[in-house]
Amino acid sequence: MIALPHLPIDRSTPPSGGPIRPFHLPKVEVGSLESGLRLCSMLRDQVPLANVCLVLDAGEAKVPLGGGGVAVLTGDALQGGTEHRSGAELAEELEGLGSGLRVSTAWDATTVSFTCVAERVDEVLSLLSEVVRFPAFPVEEVERVRQQRLSSIQQRRMDPGNLADDELARLVFDAVHPYHRPVAGDEQSVTSLDRGDMMTLASKRYAPVGAGLVVVGNLSSDQSTELARRHFGSWDSPGVADVEVPAPSQWPSRSITIVHRPGAVQSELRIGHPGLARGHPDEIPLRVSNVVLGGAFTSRLNLSLREKHGFTYGARSWLAFRRDGGAFSIGTAVQTEVTAPALSEAIAVFEAFSDAGPSHEELVRARDYLAGIFPLRMETTAQLAARLAELIIYDLAEDYHHIYRDRVRAVDVGSARAAVQQHLRPERSTVVVVGDADRIGPELDALGLGPVQVAEPWT
Numbered sequence: 001m002i003a004l005p006h007l008p009i010d011r012s013t014p015p016s017g018g019p020i021r022p023f024h025l026p027k028v029e030v031g032s033l034e035s036g037l038r039l040c041s042m043l044r045d046q047v048p049l050a051n052v053c054l055v056l057d058a059g060e061a062k063v064p065l066g067g068g069g070v071a072v073l074t075g076d077a078l079q080g081g082t083e084h085r086s087g088a089e090l091a092e093e094l095e096g097l098g099s100g101l102r103v104s105t106a107w108d109a110t111t112v113s114f115t116c117v118a119e120r121v122d123e124v125l126s127l128l129s130e131v132v133r134f135p136a137f138p139v140e141e142v143e144r145v146r147q148q149r150l151s152s153i154q155q156r157r158m159d160p161g162n163l164a165d166d167e168l169a170r171l172v173f174d175a176v177h178p179y180h181r182p183v184a185g186d187e188q189s190v191t192s193l194d195r196g197d198m199m200t201l202a203s204k205r206y207a208p209v210g211a212g213l214v215v216v217g218n219l220s221s222d223q224s225t226e227l228a229r230r231h232f233g234s235w236d237s238p239g240v241a242d243v244e245v246p247a248p249s250q251w252p253s254r255s256i257t258i259v260h261r262p263g264a265v266q267s268e269l270r271i272g273h274p275g276l277a278r279g280h281p282d283e284i285p286l287r288v289s290n291v292v293l294g295g296a297f298t299s300r301l302n303l304s305l306r307e308k309h310g311f312t313y314g315a316r317s318w319l320a321f322r323r324d325g326g327a328f329s330i331g332t333a334v335q336t337e338v339t340a341p342a343l344s345e346a347i348a349v350f351e352a353f354s355d356a357g358p359s360h361e362e363l364v365r366a367r368d369y370l371a372g373i374f375p376l377r378m379e380t381t382a383q384l385a386a387r388l389a390e391l392i393i394y395d396l397a398e399d400y401h402h403i404y405r406d407r408v409r410a411v412d413v414g415s416a417r418a419a420v421q422q423h424l425r426p427e428r429s430t431v432v433v434v435g436d437a438d439r440i441g442p443e444l445d446a447l448g449l450g451p452v453q454v455a456e457p458w459t
Contacts (some may be wrong), residue, residue, distance in 0.1 A: 020368065023375045023405065028126040028388060029221035033228060035235050038212035040388045041224040044381055045376035050121050050217025053113040054128060055392045057210030058201065059261045060185075061178045061324055062243040063105045067197065067359035068095035068178070069185020071205070073149055074198040075141075078112070080141030087141060090127065099124045101131065108182055108323040109393045110205075116380055117216040122227060129231040133204055142195045153187050160261065161333065164268035164434045167259050167455070168329060171364065172272055212392035214383040215336050245324035248274040251428040254450040256343075258293075260437040267339040267435030268331070270348060273425055275319060275326035278394040285419035286319060288411045288413055292358040293317050293328055293350070293424075298365070302413050304349050305332060311342040312313040323394055328424065340443035347449060351359035357393065358419030371405045 031039040045450035060071045078161050079101055081087040094100050112132060128451060156162045166182050173179040184190075213232065215224040251273060287295075294301040294317025301315040315332035330350060334342040358366065377385055378401070388403050432439065437454045445452045 020371050020405075020409075022373075023378075025378065025402050027385075028391070028402075029189065029224075030398055031188075031221075031225060033233060035208035035232070036210070037085075037125075037208035037228065037235065038231055038392055039220050039225060039228050039273065040212055040217075040391060041215040041219070041389060042384060043218075043220060044216055044384065045218045046259050047116050047383055048218050050118045050215060051115045052111065052121060052125060052128070052216075052383040053111055053214040053385045053389050055214065055389050056112070056130060056206055058108040058110040058205035059108040059181050059323075061105055061177065061245050061322070062205060063201075064243075065166040065176060066189060067193070068111075068181045068189040069149065070193050070197050070201050071110060071191075072105045072184040072199050073190065073193055074137075076097040076145040076149065077142050077198060078103050078131055078135055078139055081136045081138050082130050083136050087138070091240070092133070094124065097124050097127075097148055099120060099159060101128060106376075107178070109237045109389075111389060112184070113382070113385065121215075121217075121219065122230070123233050126229055129235075133205055133235060133237075134154055135199075135200075135206075137195050137198045138189040139195055141225050142198060146190060148192060149190055150187060150355055153182075153184065153190065153247045157183070159323050160266065160268045160434045161263070161331075162210060163259055164270045164331070164432050165329075167434070168259065168270040168430060169273050169327070169434045170276060171257060172248070172327065173433065177240055177246055179226070179325075191438065201235070202230050208232065208235045210242075212389070214385050214388045214392070216381045216388060228347060229292055254427055254428075254429055254431065256433065256444055256450055257433040258444065258452065258454045258457060259434040260454050261434060262436055262438070264434070264436045266333050266403060267336055267433050267440060268333050269343055269346065270329055270331050270351065270432040270433075271422065271426075271429050272329035272432075273429045274325060276321060276423060277325050277333055278321040278323060278390075279396055280321070282419040282423060283321060284407045285411050286365065286413045286423060288370060288408060288423075289358055290319050290364045291316055291369055291415045292362040293353050295319075296369060298364070299309065299330075300349050300353060301330065301346065305334075307343060309338075309341070309345060311338050311345070315346065339433060339435060339440040340447055343433065343449070344447050347426060347431075350424070350429075354424045354426050357413065357420040363411065363413055363416055367409050367411060370408045374405055374408075 025040050029041045058071050063071050097120050099114045102113050104111050112128055114124050172178055213228050293299055305311045305315040311334045317330045319328055320326045339363045
């Protein structure tokens with residue numbers, strides 16, 4: 001055996017990253033049917049699979065005031081049966097085709113999707129069309145999903161982190177704004193919903209106008225268009241006029257609200273304010289900047305609150321870009337006894353960042369991070385279909401994802417600083433703390449960050 005020479009390893013500095021590898025997406029083919037249904041397809045023929053996603057303009061942001069949760073509940077009950085077959089028969093048909101429907105409802109859209117072998121798309125798409133165009137919403141299925149949703153709401157109210165998120169949204173957005181409430185509604189609104197509400201929503205919002213069909217997989221653009229015409233060509237629902245989502249009211253001065261949980265050994269901290277809509281010119285500079293502030297493990301917030309002070313296991317910041325505006329928030333959980341110093345430090349980090357933005361070194365790392373992980377989010381047909389669905393939901397350019405990495409890497413210190421200084425406002429943020437008000441209230445008041453009020457858990 002030949003002895004290999006001993007090579008000393010220098011562990012004093014981390015290895016430098018390699019160059020960003022090129023990544024190219026196939027072309028996106030777009031079109032539309034006479035009904036207004038948009039078509040979006042991408043050929044991926046490496047495996048004999050296809051992912052199909054029907055995007056409906058039926059998000060919770062379009063729900064009338066007082067009807068919170070009806071779009072989510074309608075999606076939950078969608079597979080309970082159609083005018084032509086029961087829920088059990090539908091499930092059996094899908095299982096025989098080796099597939100199943102996935103329904104997801106968020107603020108901006110309801111999506112119904114499936115994955116199957118490419119040769120079965122025609123048959124599964126026929127069932128998807130039937131489910132969306134001719135839903136029956138059996139009374140027993142409606143009641144089942146309604147009770148299930150009410151149980152989820154009760155569970156959510158018992159979780160301090162969810163409580164903090166919901167209270168922050170309630171305070172940041174006023175009562176006439178849909179973002180004021182949880183996306184799935186609250187106990188009062190969901191309790192009042194019935195089958196008639198679901199039928200009304202489906203008849204108005206499940207319509208070709210504003211909707212789109214996404215096909216990604218081993219199918220050509222011509223094949224995808226032919227399938228769309230076959231199963232949705234006669235879809236002629238009148239739909240309903242668009243619902244205008246109001247802009248957030250004037251941001252107030254900073255204030256602190258404590259949601260009282262007697263005896264709590266931890267405090268959930270949230271800091272937030274209204275954010276930008278998806279597709280805003282400053283979206284990409286803010287995404288890059290947020291990686292530096294709190295969007296990665298090596299962010300300023302995490303390094304300060306976790307690594308330097310030991311206040312928490314982790315601190316993060318989020319940007320929620322939605323169709324009609326969004327939200328920005330910072331969040332962490334800390335032990336009760338360090339609630340005040342942790343909040344003070346989080347505000348200090350936030351203020352310093354909003355004043356100067358990221359440094360050049362931080363910016364380079366953030367750009368490389370976002371550019372590097374992007375291909376990992378575009379590997380499967382399901383991931384690609386979800387990204388193409390965004391083009392329809394947010395009315396983005398066809399090449400949005402094709403040039404995304406170029407746009408990320410084009411962000412410089414000047415554009416990042418300008419976006420941060422204009423859109424991140426610590427002095428106008430709302431602060432929510434879920435914890436024991438008797439123990440933390442006096443210390444939070446002594447910080448002088450703003451008026452402190454105590455609230456009971458929101459129901």
